[in-house]
Amino acid sequence: MKIKKGISLIDQHDKNFLYGGKFGGNFIPETLKKPIDDLTKLFAKLRKDKKFLKERDYYFKNYVGAPTPFIKLENLTRHLGGAQIYAKVVSEANGGAHKIYNATVHCLIAKKAGKKYIVGDTGAGYAGKMLSMAAKKFGLKCKIFMGAKDIKRQRPNVEAMRKNGATIVPVTSGSQTLVDAVSECMRYWVSNCEHVHNCIGSTVGPNIFIKICAWSTAQISRELILQIKEEFGRIPKKMKLLNCVGGGSSAMGFWNEFMDTDAELVGIEAGGPKNSKLHAAPLTNGSKIGILHGAAQYVVQDKEGQIGSTESISAGLDYPGISPLHCFLKDAKRARYTSASDEEALKAYRLVSKLENISPSLEPSHAFSEAIRLAPKLKSSDVIIVNSCGDSLKDKDIIKKRLGSYVR
């Protein structure tokens, strides 16, 4: 399995929409064939349409707030000794996380498709919060599906969604987390696809949703590659791009422009509580390929194919599957994947927010944990860049409970 150079990763699929001949595809009920086909055609047209691109860039700049900062973490670098550590502070984007890119693009597409309603799923609540924000901005009615367990543990984002006028549908089936929210949202779309636009919140699901999402978050690396050249004059020879992966949308956006460079791409999955057998790390732990939410991917499952339970302190990473694009990158050996436990993420959160002027949410804290582990073993000529893709505010209850206090 090989990644082709010079072709956008999202377009490296065969006629059955499979990456590397086995990841992704469209395993969908017949009813969704047409809406997905329509959306596929519309997106193919729009991404070549100069007017649409101009519109996207306009909103990315004036609404999302591009570019987000790229900063050196001087104190952390000094504290650890070794590699120079930088952060792309994507959490500075409007709303506090990378999910705003996908949400904005989906709203623009929904408008072009003449749809007045938009629905979406959410885990950490960021995808939902951003979709509700963007829907309000673009005058669309919005419904968000969220696991009942996540509604409890991500209160600040739930409040934000309500303020934006979105209807929140609590999902009480199964594990009551992201996996069930995605299922329920898909069911709603199956029943209402004629009038409703669906925004899957990450690079998962039927192929077109993976494409739209990765195409949207790619803004992160378009900015970053310029910022790196400005900082270093060129792309550093030994550079690692660290990103947490749940569904994988922020990592895809963070890495996209660096596919054909020498940059080392490292994805950090949610290892779950220490000493627990439950995790949300299908790539690290060698899960088998299975079908989840319309796509073939490595997925936590049992022998017969029932989707497995996962556990993570971070609602945004608490998902048994992983983007087919990451499966492709793993098997083609273009990226490598590891995991961090809940405790490691909390420790990383504490250190980074103590030393630096940023406060990463528990999702990117998984990536920071790997940076903290690696940096001391490397030389000062090595560069580590972490995508700080979410803000900790949404996690204040969990952090307070686990660490005793929450200080930004």
Next chain:
Amino acid sequence: MKSKITLAFEKCKEEKRPALITYIVAGDNNEKNSLKILNAISKHADICELGIGHNCPVADGYQIQNSSYRALRNGITLKATFNIAKKFKKNSPNKPLILMGYYNLIYQMGEDSFLKNCKTSGVDGLIVVDLPFPENKKFAKKCKRKSINFIQLLSPTTSKLRMKKIITQSHDMSYYISMVSTTGGKLKVSPKKILQNYDKIKKLNRKKNLVIGFGITNKTISSLKRADGLVVGSQLCKAITDSIRKKQNPVKKLNKLVYSLKRKIA
């Protein structure tokens, strides 16, 4: 040789009525009862569908989800599902049995090994909810080679061109989804409109058997009775749920319900 599914439709046509097709989830509410229910209702049904429980059923509404979760909680496995099928077919060798499920379970067992299990347990047909045309072409061919019917699905969103291609590739039975919905939704389209779409598909090839499913209950079934066959699923699943809640015998309750469904179209 004609398949048992074809023979069932021929018999119904002779009797000038649609085929009654029932759906329950294997292992609902447990392995033993589910076989008993299947044996009981097959006396009135012409074709029986048996759902393979899955814990991530994206196309199923509340009732069937409920049944799937309940069956899984009570320990149903794919192996046990084949066991139920085998025991049922031993008892009623001529009653067509169709397994319905999601592709991941077939994928994990391996297509060939799955079909081998179907064959040894006497399964007559398969419906795979999330393996649409044309992605299902290869698997459908494999089924045909084993004389197992692969049942294609069509929906109100299926384009005319697709309908043509699907019907051309179809085996002895195709399944028209009555409305844009998951299973068990309230019938939000008039029976007249459903039959109009049904006629559109039938016109492509009158010889091919076409059944209608989704949203059909004992209230709506008679208004659709000129179809080749009608599928009732969610109402049966709901009846199992109700009988458990009211501490009634699900076997008796389902037997009565399917009998009344049959009376409405006979």
